[in-house]
Amino acid sequence: xxxxxxxxxxxxxxxxxxxxxxxxxxxxxxxxxxxxxxxxxxxxxxxxxxxxxxxxxxxxxxxxxxxxxxxxxxxxxxxxxxxxxxxxxxxxxxxxxxxxxxxxxxxxxxxxxxxxxxxxxxxxxxxxxxxxx
Amino acid sequence: xxxxxxxxxxxxxxxxxxxxxxxxxxxxxxxxxxxxxxxxxxxxxxxxxxxxxxxxxxxxxxxxxxxxxxxxxxxxxxxxxxxxxxxxxxxxxxxxxxxxxxxxxxxxxxxxxxxxxxxxxxxxxxxxxxxxxxxxxxxxxxxxxxxxxxxxxxxxxxxxxxxxxxxxxxxxxxxxxxxxxxxxxxxxxxxxxxxxxxxxxxxxxxxxxxxxxxxxxxxxxxxxxxxxxxxxxxxxxxxxxxxxxxxxxxxxxxxxxxxxxxxxxxxxxxxxxxxxxxxxxxxxxxxxxxxxxxxxxxxxxxxxxxxxxxxxxxxxxxxxxxxxxxxxxxxxxxxxxxxxxxxxxxxxxxxxxxxxxxxxxxxxxxxxxxxxxxxxxxxxxxxxxxxxxxxxxxxxxxxxxxxxxxxxxxxxxxxxxxxxxxx
Numbered sequence: 001x002x003x004x005x006x007x008x009x010x011x012x013x014x015x016x017x018x019x020x021x022x023x024x025x026x027x028x029x030x031x032x033x034x035x036x037x038x039x040x041x042x043x044x045x046x047x048x049x050x051x052x053x054x055x056x057x058x059x060x061x062x063x064x065x066x067x068x069x070x071x072x073x074x075x076x077x078x079x080x081x082x083x084x085x086x087x088x089x090x091x092x093x094x095x096x097x098x099x100x101x102x103x104x105x106x107x108x109x110x111x112x113x114x115x116x117x118x119x120x121x122x123x124x125x126x127x128x129x130x131x132x133x
Numbered sequence: 134x135x136x137x138x139x140x141x142x143x144x145x146x147x148x149x150x151x152x153x154x155x156x157x158x159x160x161x162x163x164x165x166x167x168x169x170x171x172x173x174x175x176x177x178x179x180x181x182x183x184x185x186x187x188x189x190x191x192x193x194x195x196x197x198x199x200x201x202x203x204x205x206x207x208x209x210x211x212x213x214x215x216x217x218x219x220x221x222x223x224x225x226x227x228x229x230x231x232x233x234x235x236x237x238x239x240x241x242x243x244x245x246x247x248x249x250x251x252x253x254x255x256x257x258x259x260x261x262x263x264x265x266x267x268x269x270x271x272x273x274x275x276x277x278x279x280x281x282x283x284x285x286x287x288x289x290x291x292x293x294x295x296x297x298x299x300x301x302x303x304x305x306x307x308x309x310x311x312x313x314x315x316x317x318x319x320x321x322x323x324x325x326x327x328x329x330x331x332x333x334x335x336x337x338x339x340x341x342x343x344x345x346x347x348x349x350x351x352x353x354x355x356x357x358x359x360x361x362x363x364x365x366x367x368x369x370x371x372x373x374x375x376x377x378x379x380x381x382x383x384x385x386x387x388x389x390x391x392x393x394x395x396x397x398x399x400x401x402x403x404x405x406x407x408x409x410x411x412x413x414x415x416x417x418x419x420x421x422x423x424x425x426x427x428x429x430x431x432x433x434x435x436x437x438x439x440x441x442x443x444x445x446x447x448x449x450x451x452x453x454x455x456x457x458x459x460x461x462x463x464x465x466x467x468x469x470x471x472x473x474x475x476x477x478x479x480x481x482x483x484x485x486x487x488x489x490x491x492x493x494x495x496x497x498x499x500x501x502x503x504x505x506x507x508x509x510x511x512x513x514x515x516x517x518x519x520x521x522x523x524x525x526x527x528x529x530x531x532x533x534x535x536x537x538x539x540x541x542x543x544x545x546x547x548x549x550x551x552x553x554x555x556x
Contacts, residue, residue, distance in 0.1 A: 030553035033483060038542045086543050106556045121541045123525040124504055131525065131541075 002027070004107055011056065011071045013102040027098055027110030034101050034109045036121035036131045037068050039091070044115040047090055049079035052099070059088055059101065059118055068106075070118075073098040086130070091116040145364040146255030152362050156265040159361070163354030164270050166347050166378050170399045173379055175199060175392075181375035182383070182390055188369035189238050196230075196389045202417030203343070203382035206393040210384035214341040217386070231387025235342040238385040242369045246356070254364050262355045270351040271405045346380040347395060353377045381417075394418060402427055409436060410460070426456035435460065442470035446495060463522035467492065467508055476533035481509050483552035489534035494526075503529040507537040 005021030008014055032039045037060060052072035059068045059078075070078055074097025080089040092115050093099045099111040101118075121131040148156075175197075183193045200206045215221060216228040250259075357374050359365045376383070383392040398416040402408035406428030407415060413422035413436075424433045431453055434440070440448075440457040445466065448454045458466050472492035481487035492506040504526045511521040527537045539549035 026554065028553045031548065031551055032553055033555035109556060119542050123541060124528045
């Protein structure tokens, strides 16, 4: 089972001390949110994607220094969006693989087989501005 | 022409295990240097500065002028630099310092050292130094916002664009510096305070280039490591490392050196950003202070007394407003601000125990366009009894919290409601 402690151990992205390491982290294929980042099931596009390496890929670097990191268990691939809009990138998790999104303040999120958009959050201050976690 | 450093030693392409083990220790040592506050050993600092002049092929400076803060140092240095360029009448003797020598003492030897480094130290070693050492020591200038520029802002005339105005040196200031240099005043801070009583009389045209002392700790740490590992052997570098351990900013002229003491307070948060939640984040003995909240500049009263919801709503700078709300706490901000709730509160999708609510905000909050506040509150209180609360601003045409939350991700409310898990 994927407990938080085993995931931290395996991937090396540490989380804040108040999280219970023994809790098992579920893997879902539906809509999920990690802080200000949303994982949205969507059809695949033709965007060229790269295999997510063992060290992971930063999906978004927070202004405050914390980063949401995408990690892979299997042949997971990710295509970073070229514009600086709301969609950060597109994720492909093939059958038999799992992707994990990790962040020190939000622990780990398990993403099962499917294709997804990773979106960031916006707010409104006269014009649209993107939230920095 | 005296060489500033002898030839470096054989190439360093791989670190030994012992050297790798030293990296975190070197990092911690120089982080302490960066944070160093309190009484400085002026005698040792002067010896190190004399050594730096010698290593750069210059005669030892004749005079040291110690000041309590880099802000004060900049003013003294500015007067001396103008005198060197233009000659200021009536103060010839006390102001005679020779031309500014920052390039010869600092920039040129450093550039030459770094260029040579590239042919001696392998890329892998440089990457290790950057990752293990450089990345972990802050440099307030690299945070996209020089704290030093911020400090100088008080001294701008209101009608002058920052940094672009040339103006004659105010008489009071010139007199104060003159008295200080003759050793007649009660100390630099007294003359300084008197001159600053009329800040509109003074405009800062430019700050003479300085050596940053402890502020350059991130770079010095890497060079210190290479020096220790034998890749560099430079008397100039050794002197600079000694100076950085002892001083804040300093200005080398050919015959005079203006040196600032280290701060008396220097505080960072866990992410190594300037932060003082209950007092100045950075303070010098002459009363120069920097007030900061998690790396952002804020006015003193935001920290000292905190802002009420009304004061927050009146603030035009969104970043400062956010700091003020964080300090007050969203929970108190919502309660104090007496906002009108719009629609009913709902459960936050995928996030059991959290509630979403939408509030109307008075037009004053954002003069450009009216907004509403989406607030998510944890159901379970924290250990101290408070509830974690977080707020986001959304356009005012939105009428209920679920639609507001969906809007923040550009989804329909129905799809957002299908959220399986949030963390």
